[in-house]
Amino acid sequence: MKFIPITHPARDAARFDALLDRSGGPDACWTWQGKEDGQGYGRFRLWCGVDVQANRFAYALATGSDPGDLFVCHKCDNPPCCNPRHLFLGTQADNVSDMIAKGRARHIGERNGAAKLTTCDLEAIRANICEGRANVDIAREHGVTHHVISRIRRGRSWRNENTSGMRRGNGRERAEL
Ligand SMILES: [Zn+2]
Secondary structure, three states, rough: OOOOOOHHHHHHHHHOOOOOOOOOOEEEEEOOOOOOOOOOOOOOOOOOOOOOEEHHHHHHHHHHHOOOOOOEOOOOOOEEEHHHHHEEEOHHHHHHHHHHHOOOOOOOOOOOOOOOOOOHHHHHHHHHHHHOOOOHHHHHHHHOOOHHHHHHHHHOHHHHHHHHHHOOOOHOOOOOO
């Protein structure tokens, strides 16, 4: 996975800060007020006209270094949050082994409604979708059914997934995200 590098975050810092709600204080989630990508993650336009994930920008700005090929994940499982204290770097491999350790890996086609995906899983899955990989391959890696990947591909919002979105359809479709 190749992410767009964020090499000069200071150039865009003032514009970025204006789009963050920090009213909860230094330890609260800092909610992105700008454009969203349909799944709750912020989209921020760099000075060069390219959009990047707002939480990736927040990380680059706070640390002074581009996250490179790594995912910028949320400890708080709150996609629009851009508080660097809530962000950490993770690889997709970290994610998958963590998931297996927690017993969340499942075979494709298994009628299992209990698969849970963290924000970081979703970030990794969305990156896989952008790479043009097939739903079944992504599903196998993340231990969920391809129906789940298909829903993520269709861009159902995070909030909908967490509320009524998953209760529709038959048993195969049921999964908590
Ligand atoms: Zn947060």
